[in-house]
Amino acid sequence: MDIIFIHDFRLDILIGIYDWERKAPQTVQFDLEIGIPDRAKPVEKIGDTIDYTKVVARIESSLRGNHFPLVERLAEHVAQLVLQEFRSPWIRVSVTKLSPLRNVKRLGVTIERGAKT
Numbered sequence: 001m002d003i004i005f006i007h008d009f010r011l012d013i014l015i016g017i018y019d020w021e022r023k024a025p026q027t028v029q030f031d032l033e034i035g036i037p038d039r040a041k042p043v044e045k046i047g048d049t050i051d052y053t054k055v056v057a058r059i060e061s062s063l064r065g066n067h068f069p070l071v072e073r074l075a076e077h078v079a080q081l082v083l084q085e086f087r088s089p090w091i092r093v094s095v096t097k098l099s100p101l102r103n104v105k106r107l108g109v110t111i112e113r114g115a116k117t
Contacts, residue, residue: 001090001117002036002043006052011060014067015074015097022067027098028074029108030059034082035090035116050086058085071095071109079113090114 009032012025036049043049062081068074075095082091096108 001038003033004036004050004052005034006030006032006056009056009059010098011063013063013074015069015071016100017069026100028071029094029096029098029106030078031094031096032078032082033092034086034088035114037087037089038117050088055082055086071097071107072111075109075111076113079111083114088114090116 009030010027011030012027014022014025015028016022016026032055034050034052034055036043058081059078062077063074068077075093078095079091079093082088082093090112091114092110092112094108094110096106098106100107
């Protein structure tokens, strides 16, 4: 399976369960590895693969104005969006909150969904 990746994609979003997290956006970093559906022919044009610019734009638009209580829920949202809308057979999504707590530089979750063949 061929995999495209999008690393260090950052957005300021509302995420968390505490009152202060519901009011002030936090910077969240996404790292994605996206399986490309097997093709019978070589990739020669953008229509033969998954357009990462469309993936980034779609994630941005789906998160605008939403609040996610948990990084796990946010990761699942992104995974399902890519699997369903871009027909990827497999995805690994890492969601990282940057400097979320005193003395913590990064925390987050990594999930995998679909079948990696």
